[in-house]
Amino acid sequence: MASDLVNITINGTPLQVPAGEMIIESARRIGVEIPHFCYHPRLSKEAGANCRMCLVEVASPRKNPDGSVTLAKMPKPQTSCSLPAGEGMVIETETPAIIEARRGILEFLLINHPLDCPICDRGGECPLQNNTLHYGPPTTRYVEEKRHLPKAFPLSEHVVLDRERCIHCARCTRFAEDIAGDAQLGFLKRGADMEVSVRTGEQFTSLFSGNTIELCPVGALLSRSYRFRGRPWDLMTQKSICTECSNGCNIKLDHRAGRFVRVNARLNEDVNEEWTCDRGKFGMDYLSGPDRLTTPLVRRGNRFEAVGWDEAIRRVAEELGQAGRKSAFLGGIRSSNEDLFVMQRLFREVLGSSDLDHRVGPSFDAEPVIGVGQGQVARAPMSLVELEGLSLFISFGCDMAWEQPMAYLRVRKGWRRGALTIASVARHGTAEDERPSSLAPISAVRVRHDEGGELQVALRLLGEVLRQGGDGTAVPAELAAKAESAVTEQGADAEAVRRLALTLFEAGKGASDGRSVAVWIGEAARTNRQLPDILQTLSAALSAAGVHGVVQVPAMEVNEQGARDLGIAPTWLPGYEQADPAGRNSAEILAAVAQGDIAALWISGLDLATRYSDPAAAVRALESCPFLVVTDLSLTKTAQMADVVLPVTSVAERNGTYTNVEGRVQRFWKAYDPPAGVRQEWRIAAQIAARLGTEIHYASSREVLADIAARVPLYAGCGPDALGDGGVRWASALAGEVGR
Amino acid sequence: MARPMSPITESLTPIAKGLAVTLRHLVTMLRTRSKAKFTVEYPEERREQYPRTRWRHYLTRYENGLEKCIGCSLCAGACPARCIYVEAADNTDTERYSPGERYAIRYEINMLRCVFCGYCQEACPTGAIVLRKEFELADYDRSDFLYTKQMLLEPMSVLVRPKPKPSVQPEAA
Numbered sequence: 001m002a003s004d005l006v007n008i009t010i011n012g013t014p015l016q017v018p019a020g021e022m023i024i025e026s027a028r029r030i031g032v033e034i035p036h037f038c039y040h041p042r043l044s045k046e047a048g049a050n051c052r053m054c055l056v057e058v059a060s061p062r063k064n065p066d067g068s069v070t071l072a073k074m075p076k077p078q079t080s081c082s083l084p085a086g087e088g089m090v091i092e093t094e095t096p097a098i099i100e101a102r103r104g105i106l107e108f109l110l111i112n113h114p115l116d117c118p119i120c121d122r123g124g125e126c127p128l129q130n131n132t133l134h135y136g137p138p139t140t141r142y143v144e145e146k147r148h149l150p151k152a153f154p155l156s157e158h159v160v161l162d163r164e165r166c167i168h169c170a171r172c173t174r175f176a177e178d179i180a181g182d183a184q185l186g187f188l189k190r191g192a193d194m195e196v197s198v199r200t201g202e203q204f205t206s207l208f209s210g211n212t213i214e215l216c217p218v219g220a221l222l223s224r225s226y227r228f229r230g231r232p233w234d235l236m237t238q239k240s241i242c243t244e245c246s247n248g249c250n251i252k253l254d255h256r257a258g259r260f261v262r263v264n265a266r267l268n269e270d271v272n273e274e275w276t277c278d279r280g281k282f283g284m285d286y287l288s289g290p291d292r293l294t295t296p297l298v299r300r301g302n303r304f305e306a307v308g309w310d311e312a313i314r315r316v317a318e319e320l321g322q323a324g325r326k327s328a329f330l331g332g333i334r335s336s337n338e339d340l341f342v343m344q345r346l347f348r349e350v351l352g353s354s355d356l357d358h359r360v361g362p363s364f365d366a367e368p369v370i371g372v373g374q375g376q377v378a379r380a381p382m383s384l385v386e387l388e389g390l391s392l393f394i395s396f397g398c399d400m401a402w403e404q405p406m407a408y409l410r411v412r413k414g415w416r417r418g419a420l421t422i423a424s425v426a427r428h429g430t431a432e433d434e435r436p437s438s439l440a441p442i443s444a445v446r447v448r449h450d451e452g453g454e455l456q457v458a459l460r461l462l463g464e465v466l467r468q469g470g471d472g473t474a475v476p477a478e479l480a481a482k483a484e485s486a487v488t489e490q491g492a493d494a495e496a497v498r499r500l501a502l503t504l505f506e507a508g509k510g511a512s513d514g515r516s517v518a519v520w521i522g523e524a525a526r527t528n529r530q531l532p533d534i535l536q537t538l539s540a541a542l543s544a545a546g547v548h549g550v551v552q553v554p555a556m557e558v559n560e561q562g563a564r565d566l567g568i569a570p571t572w573l574p575g576y577e578q579a580d581p582a583g584r585n586s587a588e589i590l591a592a593v594a595q596g597d598i599a600a601l602w603i604s605g606l607d608l609a610t611r612y613s614d615p616a617a618a619v620r621a622l623e624s625c626p627f628l629v630v631t632d633l634s635l636t637k638t639a640q641m642a643d644v645v646l647p648v649t650s651v652a653e654r655n656g657t658y659t660n661v662e663g664r665v666q667r668f669w670k671a672y673d674p675p676a677g678v679r680q681e682w683r684i685a686a687q688i689a690a691r692l693g694t695e696i697h698y699a700s701s702r703e704v705l706a707d708i709a710a711r712v713p714l715y716a717g718c719g720p721d722a723l724g725d726g727g728v729r730w731a732s733a734l735a736g737e738v739g740r
Numbered sequence: 741m742a743r744p745m746s747p748i749t750e751s752l753t754p755i756a757k758g759l760a761v762t763l764r765h766l767v768t769m770l771r772t773r774s775k776a777k778f779t780v781e782y783p784e785e786r787r788e789q790y791p792r793t794r795w796r797h798y799l800t801r802y803e804n805g806l807e808k809c810i811g812c813s814l815c816a817g818a819c820p821a822r823c824i825y826v827e828a829a830d831n832t833d834t835e836r837y838s839p840g841e842r843y844a845i846r847y848e849i850n851m852l853r854c855v856f857c858g859y860c861q862e863a864c865p866t867g868a869i870v871l872r873k874e875f876e877l878a879d880y881d882r883s884d885f886l887y888t889k890q891m892l893l894e895p896m897s898v899l900v901r902p903k904p905k906p907s908v909q910p911e912a913a
Contacts, residue, residue: 116840118810118812118814118865118866119810119811119812119828119840119841119842123812124817151841152841227830228811228828228829228830228842229827229828230813230827231812231813231814231816231817233813233816233817234813234816234817234826257825
């Protein structure tokens, strides 16, 4: 709004900025770079202004006693990161006094800095190094002894601290407090002895500790896995997507000589902003792991024999061709959209089977999103940005910081703004209550139940909602009676559930008919297959009473959402169109395998033998499977039971797209060549189809994506030309929103 | 238009011209009785090289035997031919190669690519990599031109005090 703007002048350039904006930000608007260390746009400004690097000279208009206005220069330079813009301010950033002051500050910061840049992992991408080069003194006058402390002090299994190098900017401590919310880092002692520290005897166990490494403007906080692995000028960088959870953080994948080296965050305001979580930042080493498969394997008796691709594909094609309709596909939650689309074409069009399922283990058959309203947009998963603006977020057995790290940060951000209330439902002794990074401490309502008590809590909640004015017309009588009896039952959580119901109505009251309440069902609550039905009823009852919300079973694996969207499911086709005839789900497929009703099973990127909710049953079924194909990066327990193992490319070795938890189709790019003898999954599927006499012809993964966009209305706005670097949410594309 | 020369004249004229030059020099030499010689009998005889001649690289050591190289890769960054590859690792108290935290576990120079500019020597913060005067670098196999750390590292025998003193170095910056 115009009334909020003030006129200021920076280095002679007049400009209008919002009143109260920090001068360092205003300067950036016109491309004036003010050197700084402690300032960061996403961290709180209150504890800032301690590096003193961003000094500027300021003059403000002052009214004289006679009514005239003159410019009064402040006697001393000011820190521009803590100086709010006011009407008529005149700022100079390059005067001789400022240049001298910066040089003095840098000399001061370097007094205790060891200047061991050649062996420092930060050397080459270090703000202190860069600023010293541009603004600092060329030599040192300091001849006294520097501060000496043990090098490479391990804060946790991921982070080391070099206290000699620290310049006490407090970026890491502010991040831990403001963004991650665990507040594990703090300052100890004063003056030159000051040091960043975790509490005595504690480890830096935050799930977001890796971000402090990127935030640190010197080489004080460093990664243990990247330690001495390369210098910045040795590394090549490629834009990629993190594969460790469904949030789809945009990352920069650094590699050297054809090997993965490290992960840094890539800015995407709609997804991860500029953060990563430790699961992703330190969990991608498998890309260059020693156990990568580099050649197809075929079982001969009790041993695997390495064979060429021709033979492997001939064998798989023969067996699948014979099995025909009696073939099934499981997994695919780590494959790209292109892989999945071609794979489902192979099974549905070529083999005529509908037995595909991506949901294994703790995942229900219910629809992934139980929303209000009609149409696909209403059924779209919630966007991460949307989470910030909610009025109530209910985590139902969802260990948010671990399962959905970026969604956790968004919810926390909303809570910090003050408009978002958090409620958490979990079983007693959940990891959430123990860990520092968790929603539990900031939840207004906390319901804790015993093992398997999710259903009871949901029923009780339904009963309370009905009692307190929820619309029960759509609730089946039997369920209503159950809910009523659940409310009257005694239980430790009765009071908490009552408050949760009150909070629900409270949250709905202020909101318009937008989506103001979200319930996310986490892994722990997914074993109960009745839960979504009850929550759906609850959602309908609340909706009729004016409280609108979304009950969501968020995707957990990197492309689980893509597998949903592209119909790796028995009852729906790509784009959630009804499958006719419907196939069998994962549990039924495994049962059919055990009964000999399925002749060939294909498992993709999934260690079913350890990940299935009942591993022993999975192992039994797989052992009795007549023909098992596994596509994976390494020889997992499941792969060891296979008849044919086909090695596939990793995310760093090909182009493709993943769909993240909010339905955002995001691209990743090939960083380096795959090992010889490894192929892309969709090409394998296409080659098998060709052997069986059906041409599924694509020249590149780009062509596959273009075909997906052409054939699946859901992905119509997500073609290869539309995606760009930051991806497109299919729901936003359908709704005609641009750029989200 | 010139008349074409006869084949005999055509071949004899240049020979006579060349011999005339030789004859002129011979006469000059005999007349001045000079003993000046411009060639040497390489490889039995060698010329002294200029002080700043840059040929084969060496990785040098401190007097106590520790490697000067800390694996910082600045040489690789400075190299215009991109012919240096460095991998670093941690020194431990039991296995110490250089003072401080870091040493080069791999150090390779592709001599076929090297242009002997000496930028690596200039960039080196510890004076570890130097280019010396050994110029006879010919070899039979391309792979033999990939000089490894073991080939580049100065042998212990060139040191004044040959006995290394591992693990007593302070953890200096």
